[in-house]
Amino acid sequence: MADNDSAAGGESLRWQFSDRVLIVQFLVMIFLxxxxLLIVTIFSKVYFYTTMRYILFAVTLLSDSLILLMSDSLLILSYFGFTMQIGLCVIIYIILVLFTFVTPVTLTAMTVERYVAICMPLRHGELCSTHSTLHCILIIHGLSSVPIIVILSVFFASAPQSLFTQYSICSMDKFVFLRWQDNVKLGVYQCYFLIMSATIIFAYIEIMKVAKDASREDKKSTWKGLRTVLLHGFQLLLCLIQLWCPFIETAVLRINFRLFIDVRYFNYIMFFLSPRCLSPLIYGLRDEKFVLALKHNVPFGFHCVKNNVQISFV
Incomplete structure (x- = not known):
C-alpha cells in the first residue's frame, strides 16, 4: 500500500512538473x-544603433535571449534525463554565469548614462558617444567575467581530473563540492550586489536633486528620467535576487525535495523570467521614437495604439 502511495505521489509530481515545463516553454517563446522584434527594430534605424542607451538596450536583449535559450534547453535536457560530459557542462556554465551578470551590469551602466544625461548634460555627447559605448560594452563583459573566473578557479582547484570526462545531467550544483566554495560564491555575488545597488542609489539621489532645482520646462523630463532610474532599480533588484536563489534552493533541498521543486519553479518565474520582460517595457513602449519604429515591424495588432497617447523617454 505504501509503495502504491509512493508511486502515485511520484507520478503526480511528474505530471505537475510536465505542466510547469510546458508553461515555461510558452513564456520563453513569448519573451524570445x-x-x-525589439532587436530587429533597433538595427532598423541608424539613430538607434548609434545611440548609447539603445545600444546598451540591445546588449540586454541579446544577453537575456541567450540566457533564456540556454537555460530552457538545459531544463528540457534535464526533464528527459539527457546526460552530457562534465567538460561540456563547464562551457555552458561559463556562458550562463557570464551573461547572468551582463544584464545587471548593463542595467547599472544604463542608469549611469541617465545620470550623465540629466546631471551632466553638457558632457553627455562626449561621454556617451558611440566610441565610448563600445568601450563601455567591453568593460561590462570584463566586469561580468570576474565572478565566473573566481568560481571556476575554486572549482578547478578542488575538482579531480577524472570528473571532466564523466557523464551527468548538467546542473549548476555540479560545480560546488565544499561548503566554503558556496561561501566564496556568495561573497562575490554580495560584492556585486552592493556595488550595483550603491550606484543606483547614488544616481537616484543626484537626479532627485536636479529634479528639485529644475525649471518648470525641465522638471517634466527630469522626473521621467527619475522614474526610469526607479524602474531600473526594481529590475536590477529582481536580477540580483536571482543571484541568491541557488543558495536558498540549496538550503530548502536539505529540508524537503518537493518544496525544493516548488521554490525552484517560483524563483525561475519570479526572478529569472520577470526581469527579462521588464526591459521591453522600460526601453520599448515608453519611448516615442522606438514605438514609431516598432509599428513598422509588427505585422498585426500594434497599429491600434492611439495616436494621442504621448509616450516619451528621457
Missing part, C-alpha cells in the same frame, strides 16, 4: 519573440 518580443526580444527578437
Amino acid at each position: 519573440c518580443i526580444n527578437f
